[in-house]
Amino acid sequence: MTTRDPQATALARLAALFADETRAACLLALLDGRAWTASELARHAGVAASTLSEHVSRLVAGGLLTEERQGRHRYVRLADARVAQLLEDLAAQVTPERAERPRTLRASSAGSAMARGRTCYDHLAGRLGIAVTDALTARGLLEQERGFALTDAGLAWFASAGIGLERRGRRPLARACLDWTERRPHLAGVAGAALCRHALDTGWCVRIGSERAVRVTAAGERALFDLLGVEAVALR
Amino acid sequence: MTTRDPQATALARLAALFADETRAACLLALLDGRAWTASELARHAGVAASTLSEHVSRLVAGGLLTEERQGRHRYVRLADARVAQLLEDLAAQVTPERAERPRTLRASSAGSAMARGRTCYDHLAGRLGIAVTDALTARGLLEQERGFALTDAGLAWFASAGIGLERRGRRPLARACLDWTERRPHLAGVAGAALCRHALDTGWCVRIGSERAVRVTAAGERALFDLLGVEAVALR
DNA sequence: CGGACGTTTCGGCGCCGGCCGAACCGTCCG
DNA sequence: CGGACGGTTCGGCCGGCGCCGAAACGTCCG
Structure with missing residues (x-):
């Protein structure tokens, strides 16, 4: 002692x-x-x-x-991203029991906007994040079965889309982040951050109010469909 | 409020x-x-x-x-493994500042045994864990640059070594776990657990006393060299 | 049956930490 | 210059929690 x-x-x-x-x-x-x-x-x-x-x-x-x-x-x-990841991990551990229904209409609609699309520190989450992650996986750009890593084709896709992936420090290029609302992993790490930044910079998404929720614009729907084959219905 | x-x-x-x-x-x-x-x-x-x-x-x-x-x-x-992972994540966040030198000889030798090889919940860590992870990577069985995932050759290697990888639940096949002593990631997830279990079952390693530290046996050194090309010197 | 032992419950103690309001400090701006 | 405003510091209050030892409970075993 x-x-x-x-x-x-x-x-x-x-x-x-x-x-x-x-x-x-x-x-x-x-x-x-x-x-x-x-x-x-x-x-x-x-x-x-x-x-x-x-x-x-x-x-x-x-x-x-x-x-x-x-x-x-x-x-x-x-x-930094490490702190954000730790926070995500703690939150993910906790959210399964968060089965309570929202009480007020306002809370409910704010919640559904968050469930539709939001940022998770520096990457995309919610149905939007899942849709993008699934699309990347379906096109063979992201490997999920044996871990969580970009493929050769994935690296090429980021380059061709003009989304720079600069490795700095020990942060992994691709990392799984458990989605609170979808209960499935979405793309985080350098690639997730770059994609989110690109989406906000080019106007694919805009923030709703001053909170974490984001909305996909018409241009964003088009771009996501053209580049990744994401159906607009997956974002609703 | x-x-x-x-x-x-x-x-x-x-x-x-x-x-x-x-x-x-x-x-x-x-x-x-x-x-x-x-x-x-x-x-x-x-x-x-x-x-x-x-x-x-x-x-x-x-x-x-x-x-x-x-x-x-x-x-x-x-x-479960989720709790262990959360604990690892918290510990990893904290250990960088643990620069204090051990005071007593006993603590020092116990510490060096832990640094040489130990279990981290259900997988291998310490220099042993790093050596195995590096060997897997060097042989093209594990992909680290773009995430952390087993390659096709990696899947084949586990099969040929007679180490079963059964997917259960959502636990990833391969996952990075930050090593406290080495400050580098080592293999965790289903593959890490299976490898550790196999190593203990077949006598490649034995536990030292009742603690987490493990020692590589002579048979283990041979097997690790034959199967993965791990030099015994990397385990000292 | 009875003693040993691992574990739990309970009461009581002391400390830490979260909270507030009031006073104070710096910056901004008319 | 002076008021408004964001932020901080300080004192004081209160509740929660970690700790212990004593007593009780259950199991094992001679």
Whole structure:
């Protein structure tokens, strides 16, 4: 007891950052990959600004968030893709039991927009994410049966579509991310991020309001069908 | 504030299970994939049996552990591979800063045995795990550059070596698991588990004492060289 | 049957951490 | 310059949780 396992200590300390409902709500909100101000998070989580300030400070100190100060604002975002992945993994573990039906119509429609298409940190999720992942797989661009990897044809497809895949650090090119709403894996990793970025840059999708939900535009439907054979009906 | 996000609640509740040093120590110990009795865990964690009993009950109630009662013993193990993976992910996030040097000779030699070879829930890790993963990759049996997947040749190799790969559930055939000591990915998933099971069954490796560390036998060195070209020096 | 032993329950203690409001600090802008 | 506003710090309150030891329970075994 005098000599505790330092790994256990560190693990407990890390987990403690997630182990508070207010902080968890903030982290899940930040899973949209964008920077939020402290007061936005306070409103979102329903706590006083002072309370939230302390939470954010702990998350930053713990390496889960990075901050950028601009004038009187404190912008904060998830530190990196590793943190986002960890958060996804925890959320995925938890969501099976989230069988509760939404109570209000507003919550229900917001939920269905999220289920239709959303960002998951820096890649696409929801039926949109699944449709793209399935289309890539059906065309032999992505291997799912024996793991999760791009094929030769997949590499060529990204190149021909003008979507650059730059390897940086140890982040894998392709990675599976379990979809909360679909209960199936969708494409994450460098390729997932590049595809999502391209989709938003070229207007295939636009964000709905200030939340994580995205909507596929008419141009996007056309492009997804032309390039991947994604039927518009799969996005409804 | 009256209507809290149920997902945030569930996430915080799950994380809270990891957010205690004693529970974390138990979970890390259970990462050897075997069942421990409550009193073994109490001794390992350095707390009273009564204290540990409550911890174990919480972990079982939270779905992280499953229990088997045999007579007056309560055996407990990680609930499934998903839990083990989550634990690995959390541990991997934490270990980079674990730069502390071991203090005692005993801890140091135990540490070096663990670094040489160990099990990580149900697959091989440490230099042994890395050596096997590298050998598979070098021989074109495993694809790492574009994700983490078995190749056609890889499937054939497992079949010819008499190592069955039965897909059950959604567990991927091949998956990357970040090695704590080597800071590089090693093979996990169905293939990793099958390989580890085969290695222990056929006597390629034996467990050292009652811990997670494993030792490669002379027969194991021969087999690993013959089948995969693994040099014995990579295992030292 | 009776003692040993693994486990659990219970009461009680102490600490940590989340919460708020009030005061304060900096920045922005009219 | 002065008010508005975002953010932070501080003190104080409260609840939850981890810890223990004592007592009870169940099983095993001589």
